[in-house]
Amino acid sequence: MGEGTTQALVLAGHGSHLNPRSDRPVFDHADAVRERSAFDEVRTAFWKEEPSLSEVLRTVESDAAYVVPLFVSEGYFTEQVLPRELRLTDDRHLDVGFPVRYAPPVGTHDAMTDVVVRRVERVTGDPDVGDGVGVAVVGHGTERNENSARATQRHVRRIRERDRFEEVQALFMDEPPYVDDLYDEFDSESLVVVPLFVADGYHTTEDIPEDLGLVAEGEGGDADYDVPATVDGREVWYAGAVGTEPLVADVAVERAADLGAEVDDERLEG
Template sequence: MTDLSHTALLIVGHGSTENPDSSGPYFDHAAAVREKGLFAEVHLAFWKEEPSLREAFYMIDAEEIYVVPDFISEGYFTQEVIPRELELDGPTTVVHGKTVHYCPPVGIHPTMTTILSRRVEQEAPDIRREDTTLFVVGHGTALNDNTTRAVKDQAALLAERFPEFAAVHPTFMEQEMFIEDWDKHCETPNAVVVPFFIADGLHSYQDIPVLLGFEEDEGLPASQKDIFRQNPYQIRGKTLYYTSAIGIEPALGEVIIDQVHTFRENHL
């Protein structure tokens, strides 16, 4: 086992200025890693919350830092925003007198397929899969072509792992195939929708339920809603199950640690 006891781990999350529940999973992931005692320091920084990315180097004493993006995809934020804010110019950068290693995001880890399938099994354990269409939902953006890749890859892996489903579709909030058109792509009586997001926050608790058609745009935080306790929904002539986001899985702490080891195998 690699000795990381002299290094720091910086977990980077998106955060939100609109939903107070969005940052919860990130703190859980950091706590899970901290309990392992592998790193001298474990810190969090956010793009949309405090502490911000620009404060990261002021928080960390260690001279060697591993940065793991707690993001779903290799896209706009992981390839452009985080490197810009942390002044990174490659896999390893010496900046502000510290050696910084930039690891792959959690969402491309092989464990994601298992976690997504677990969400389905927990929310719709008795569903007839041959009568069911499975939708994996990501954000999507025109800012970076790679943003959709993780969602498409996971949909393909789920289709391979569970061929008994009638169909498995990658869908998006802001790109085709749009999740709001889910019923147009569902030829089965049942549908299961899995949000491929870290947090049960603004998107999974508010935006996607509105796009699916079973919620109004109330703007309430997650702690005040019972979205997942109401399954299944009878809507648009279908029986729809909606799962929680993948970020609540305890396994995410192990994934973060594994991405550090993946970086070391590939670059050190």
């Protein structure tokens, strides 16, 4: 982009008519980017709620827009639904006269590996956590689309390469190895479970706590549990959705910069 060109960042989320918390990380990360003045405009848009993906680019006043999906993996939504709703073709919106660059999802960026590790540090309260600790990264997964599990498996491989934790493995909701296999898959006495999800919704507040034995069946979402909890003699730290980690805002900005957005690093400090 040329000197003096104004730039907009659009953070695109799934949204939900049923879960009021599903949009919270998108709004929080948008606010974080605004505070740093990294872009002239920061917009939010959703598939399932307002502001809608189909209308958001009409509200942009800048000379160029960078759309970053706040999703954890490539697949049906990022490859078909979002481009269709945004009416994108050849890096341009069908009804506006400025360039629109569409990024891969934040969850596939290399920097998300650091976000997962930061999540482990945050939930344990230990910046040096590692020795004797097993880390389970939980993805949704589906046997219908191999891309759903690919991001989770890739971050697991990258964390293993750091040789920091005793064990690091991927677990899934909808394909093996499953979340409730945690205690069979790991030998470590201390376990940290990090869901690779954008928001704390039904899966992260109900399904996974139940599968881990943190709460009784049917009590997820309403029941409190200890962090760490003790299950079958194991110490279990449950971190909640990785997408709520503040560092995700930085990853979104990096996604836009990878596509050519001019972002002054000094404006991102703090």
